[in-house]
Amino acid sequence: MAVNGDIPLLGLGTLDRVPAASRPLIRPGDVGTGIVHLGLGAFHRAHQAVYTERAVAQAGGDWGIIGVAPRNVDVVRRLADQDGLFSVTTLSAAGAQTKVVGAFAGVRHAASDPAAIVALLADPAIRVVTLTVTEKAYQLDPVTGGLRPDEAVAADLSTDRPPTTVPGLLLRGLAARAAADAGPIALVSCDNLPSNGHRLRGLVHEALAYAKVPDATTDWVHAHVTFPGTMVDRIVPAATAQTLDTAASALGVRDLAAIAGEPYSQWVVEDDFPGGRPAWDRAGAVLTGDAGPWERLKLRALNGVHSAIAYLGALAGQETIAETLRLPGLADVLRRMIAEDVAASFTPPDGVSVIGYGESVLDRFANPAIRHRTIQVAMDGSQKLPQRVLHTIADRRAGGHSAYWSALVVAAWMRFVQGRADDGAALPLDDPLAGRIRAALATSTGTPASVVPALLGLTEIFPPELAADEQVRRDIVTWLTALDTHGAAGTVTGAAT
Numbered sequence: 001m002a003v004n005g006d007i008p009l010l011g012l013g014t015l016d017r018v019p020a021a022s023r024p025l026i027r028p029g030d031v032g033t034g035i036v037h038l039g040l041g042a043f044h045r046a047h048q049a050v051y052t053e054r055a056v057a058q059a060g061g062d063w064g065i066i067g068v069a070p071r072n073v074d075v076v077r078r079l080a081d082q083d084g085l086f087s088v089t090t091l092s093a094a095g096a097q098t099k100v101v102g103a104f105a106g107v108r109h110a111a112s113d114p115a116a117i118v119a120l121l122a123d124p125a126i127r128v129v130t131l132t133v134t135e136k137a138y139q140l141d142p143v144t145g146g147l148r149p150d151e152a153v154a155a156d157l158s159t160d161r162p163p164t165t166v167p168g169l170l171l172r173g174l175a176a177r178a179a180a181d182a183g184p185i186a187l188v189s190c191d192n193l194p195s196n197g198h199r200l201r202g203l204v205h206e207a208l209a210y211a212k213v214p215d216a217t218t219d220w221v222h223a224h225v226t227f228p229g230t231m232v233d234r235i236v237p238a239a240t241a242q243t244l245d246t247a248a249s250a251l252g253v254r255d256l257a258a259i260a261g262e263p264y265s266q267w268v269v270e271d272d273f274p275g276g277r278p279a280w281d282r283a284g285a286v287l288t289g290d291a292g293p294w295e296r297l298k299l300r301a302l303n304g305v306h307s308a309i310a311y312l313g314a315l316a317g318q319e320t321i322a323e324t325l326r327l328p329g330l331a332d333v334l335r336r337m338i339a340e341d342v343a344a345s346f347t348p349p350d351g352v353s354v355i356g357y358g359e360s361v362l363d364r365f366a367n368p369a370i371r372h373r374t375i376q377v378a379m380d381g382s383q384k385l386p387q388r389v390l391h392t393i394a395d396r397r398a399g400g401h402s403a404y405w406s407a408l409v410v411a412a413w414m415r416f417v418q419g420r421a422d423d424g425a426a427l428p429l430d431d432p433l434a435g436r437i438r439a440a441l442a443t444s445t446g447t448p449a450s451v452v453p454a455l456l457g458l459t460e461i462f463p464p465e466l467a468a469d470e471q472v473r474r475d476i477v478t479w480l481t482a483l484d485t486h487g488a489a490g491t492v493t494g495a496a497t
């Protein structure tokens, strides 16, 4: 159905037009606020917002979410026009199911009103801050763990101007909270990073030191702020016109903030919330003492495989992840990568088989209703490769083994960043290190033997020991030569036979 202007917009005033089964479990305004969320992308709306709505519906509590978009004003306007309401459509081969979510008590745009965000972080009612700000927001050196701020972050941390970056907002917010002695708070990273809780703690503590805040502020943060680690999982591609059409058909009203995702969802959270938390455990989340093994499992066996499909698929001219999985031989290559590299690289959570998990991941990726674009998953590769693929390689090499299949992912990324698909079509390089990557490529002659060392020299991505490992280098050159000669489709077919 075409979405046209005659259909009213989703909002509190039009909820009675929405079919009963699609109405929210709670209504914005019915519960007080307790959470600030930074990063209003599709993932948060389909994941933590859904768990929180369910938890409040099950067990109560003032845990309404104030959703904050650091930069994107469009999503703020759309949600504000809809009283914070939006829908999530669950897509499976069997069909679609659309539900409105009422978890947001309000939405804010940080860039136009940073003082409001700082004030919220200092509000005693707010006891949890969740973040989905993507890998590139955590500006720490992978080797030293020290802060490596870009210009905007450095300016936020060293001047009195209103903060524009996530580290700047957190720093000012926590300093204001300390000054007001506004009570303990948990800062919860929901980004796909290993030890995301430790990283967020590192970022905050480094930011405090960089900004030279008074000792009393640092002491207060040490005593009153926790950083629980999490593993988050649900495939939620960027919304398209089709997403909005599907939502409008199901709801009978227009939803300009609609998103769609897969049926599967998982959340493992370390239970360290000094100011309390929603009953997320009543909503299907697993509360644990250590999310580490779950993070490693998910980053290596899901995200690493996702990146493999994204780079190979983009090179082979495939639009979506599910379409790419149909390339002859690819699923076999991925199974070997999971069994021979990933499963052998770490100890999974008790009772979990990495191979079984990997099979379920391949099933999820094959969901034809989820049109997740290869180019979307391929973006920010410099920020993703380390925890998704390089840690697997490093752990295998530390045991004296090879990680041959994982080297294919690195080679596919190296061909991808050169900007041409196998049929010559241009590929976008959407990456915070694009300039550094292009500069490294400019020093090479273009042959695999020259491209591989040039890119391995990017210490922001590749730890020096890994870059100096002859076996790793040889494996990547072998794969890159195959990709350059036979293309991605030909390479995987050849490798699988």
Ligand code: CS2
Residues within 6 Å of the ligand: 192, 232, 233, 234, 235, 236, 302, 303, 306, 307, 376, 377, 378, 384
């Ligand atoms: C994907 C993830 O875009 C990407 O890099 O690998 O967003 C993936 O869909 C989620 O982590 C699934 O939980």
